[in-house]
Every structure is written in structure tokens, then in C-alpha cells.
Amino acid sequence: MILSGGRKVYQISINAVLLIVTLCMVLPMVLLFMSSITEEKSLIVNGYSFFPKKFSPAAYRYIITNSSSVFRAYGITIFATALGTTATLLLTSLMAFPLSLRDLPGRNIISFFVFFTMLFNGGLVPSYIMWTTIFHIKNTVWAYIFPNFLLSAFNIILVRTYFQASIPVDIYNAAKIDGAGYLTIYWKVVLPLGKPILVTISLFAGLTYWNDWTNGLYYISDSRMLSIQALLNRMIQDIQALLANSTADSGALMQIPQVSIRMAIAFVAVFPILIAYPFLQKYFESGIMLGAVKG
Numbered sequence: 001m002i003l004s005g006g007r008k009v010y011q012i013s014i015n016a017v018l019l020i021v022t023l024c025m026v027l028p029m030v031l032l033f034m035s036s037i038t039e040e041k042s043l044i045v046n047g048y049s050f051f052p053k054k055f056s057p058a059a060y061r062y063i064i065t066n067s068s069s070v071f072r073a074y075g076i077t078i079f080a081t082a083l084g085t086t087a088t089l090l091l092t093s094l095m096a097f098p099l100s101l102r103d104l105p106g107r108n109i110i111s112f113f114v115f116f117t118m119l120f121n122g123g124l125v126p127s128y129i130m131w132t133t134i135f136h137i138k139n140t141v142w143a144y145i146f147p148n149f150l151l152s153a154f155n156i157i158l159v160r161t162y163f164q165a166s167i168p169v170d171i172y173n174a175a176k177i178d179g180a181g182y183l184t185i186y187w188k189v190v191l192p193l194g195k196p197i198l199v200t201i202s203l204f205a206g207l208t209y210w211n212d213w214t215n216g217l218y219y220i221s222d223s224r225m226l227s228i229q230a231l232l233n234r235m236i237q238d239i240q241a242l243l244a245n246s247t248a249d250s251g252a253l254m255q256i257p258q259v260s261i262r263m264a265i266a267f268v269a270v271f272p273i274l275i276a277y278p279f280l281q282k283y284f285e286s287g288i289m290l291g292a293v294k295g
Contacts, residue, residue: 014084029267029274036060036264039135043259059264063235073231080144080227081209088198088205091151097186100167111160118153128218143219144227149208155201162197163190203277210273232265261272 031048039054046053063070098104099111121127127147137143167190175185191198216230226234 005109023197029270032263033267036260036267038260040260059261062261063264063268064295069223069226069231070228073226073228076144076225077210077228078143080141081206084145084149085202085205087145088150089202092159092201093191093194094186095151095196096158096163097190098182099160099237100163101172102169112157114153121201124218131213131219138219139222139225141225143225144209144212144215147215147219149205149212149215152204156173159194159197159201163194166197167193206276207273211269229269232269235265236262274290 001191027050031050034050035043035048035051036059037057038049038052039056042052043054047260067091086117095114099107099114101107104110109196114215117286122130131147132138135142135146137146156209171189171193175189211229212227213229213233217226217233220226
């Protein structure tokens with residue numbers, strides 16, 4: 001296919017814009033990694049650089065010395081992310097499916113209450129009291145799953161809109177004629193046809209659970225139950241406390257990296273997401289675009 005002159009200029013312009021956007025997303029991650037393997041003194045004197053003068057694995061060495069706690073924290077985070085994402089996906093789709101049916105009795109009232117939760121909530125203190133005194137989730141893995149993230153009104157509205165816009169009512173009617181009930185329709189019709197939006201919601205939920213450190217801050221005081229985000233955050237606090245209380249003669253403490261370890265911690269925390277995201281990206285665009293358009 002031969003492009004005309006104007007079309008060729010347009011295509012080149014679009015490619016240039018996309019290249020710039022790609023570089024804006026990739027280069028910060030490259031700089032983050034390079035900073036994490038830069039010698040501490042060089043980093044302080046010369047600043048951040050894509051081509052550091054001196055390399056040093058000191059930041060990662062410090063993390064490896066705490067490898068047992070890091071691996072345990074990774075296990076807790078992976079478990080919480082997998083279980084939380086699955087539960088979020090199941091509950092969101094189960095709530096969105098009936099709301100997408102226009103003949104559902106009381107549909108508008110239920111939708112109003114769902115939307116109402118986007119504007120108002122009980123607040124942090126009542127939530128903390130409820131989760132700790134009634135449900136007793138403090139210092140358990142459930143503290144990472146249930147509070148704040150399990151069900152989102154935004155996700156429900158997004159999935160409901162996708163179901164309305166992308167799944168014809170005639171398919172539901174045909175399934176009913178064949179004797180299918182609503183649970184069968186949900187399992188064999190809605191879930192397969194709603195794959196793009198469901199993968200999108202899974203990505204949202206997975207990122208939220210993986211990056212969460214607030215639930216660990218509020219509900220976890222046992223060091224053995226820290227997630228990777230909470231553990232790495234505590235590492236930074238411990239280093240700052242050691243350096244603040246150290247004397248000029250404590251050479252061992254002064255060798256602990258301050259700046260580069262922050263970069264290493266950030267890279268360690270985000271690296272698994274960078275690996276997983278490209279495999280889900282093809283579903284992300286179609287799901288979010290169709291789900292955001294009102295049906």
C-alpha cells in the first residue's frame with residue numbers, strides 16, 4: 001500500500017508522537033534502575049544519570065541480606081493480590097450483571113446506592129474499629145484483602161456499562177429459550193463475552209492490591225505479616241532511623257546506602273508488574289474504552 005504525501009506526513013507525525021510518549025514511560029524506569037546500581041557517593045555528587053561513573057550493588061546487597069523477610073513478604077503480597085483480584089472480579093461481575101438488565105426490579109434504586117458509595121463513606125476510624133473489633137482481621141492476611149479495595153462502585157459501573165453496550169439482549173433471550181437460568185447465563189455467556197472488561201478490572205484490582213501499603217500500615221503490626229510494599233517502606237524508615245542515631249565513628253552504618261536503596265526498593269516493588277502488564281495490555285484498551293461509553 002502506497003501512502004500519499006499528506007498521509008505519509010500524518011503517519012510519520014503519529015509515529016513520532018507515540019515514540020515520544022513511549023520514551024516518557026520507559027526512560028524513567030531505566031533511570032530508576034541505573035540509579036539503584038550507582039555508587040552512593042557518585043549519586044550524591046553527580047546526581048541521577050543514565051550513564052553513572054561508578055557502579056555499586058550495595059543497595060541490592062542490603063535487600064538480599066534481608067532476603068528471608070523479602071521472600072516472605074513477596075509470598076504474602078502475591079497471595080493477597082491473587083485472592084483479592086479474584087474476589088474483586090467475581091463480586092464486581094456478579095453485581096454488574098443484574099444491574100445491566102433493564103428489566104431488573106428496583107434497578108435504579110440499587111444503582112443509586114452503588115453510586116452513593118463513590119461520594120460518601122464512613123471514614124477511616126469507624127472502618128478501623130469495625131474491621132479490628134468485629135471482624136478481627138488485624139495481623140492476618142485478610143487485612144490486605146477486605147478493607148478499602150474489595151469492591152469499587154467505579155468498577156461496577158464500568159462493567160455494567162460494558163455489559164449493556166457489548167452484549168445484546170437477544171443473546172440472553174436465546175439462552176432463556178434454551179432453558180438457561182441467570183447463573184448459567186452469567187457463567188457461560190456473560191463471562192466469556194465480557195473478557196476484555198473483566199481483564200481490565202483484574203488489572204486495576206491487581207495493581208491496587210500489589211501497590212497497597214496503607215492496609216499494612218493500619219492493620220499490620222506483626223513484622224512477619226508485612227507485604228512487600230510495607231516491608232520495603234519499613235526498610236527505608238529503619239535506615240533513616242539508624243543513620244539519624246549513628247555517630248561519626250560508626251563507619252558500618254555510614255556505609256548503608258541512603259539514596260540508591262530507595263531506587264532499588266522502588267524497582268524491586270514495581271518489576272513484577274512491568275513483567276505482567278504487556279500480557280494484559282491487548283485486553284486493556286478495548287475493555288476500558290467500551291466500558292467507559294454509556295450504553
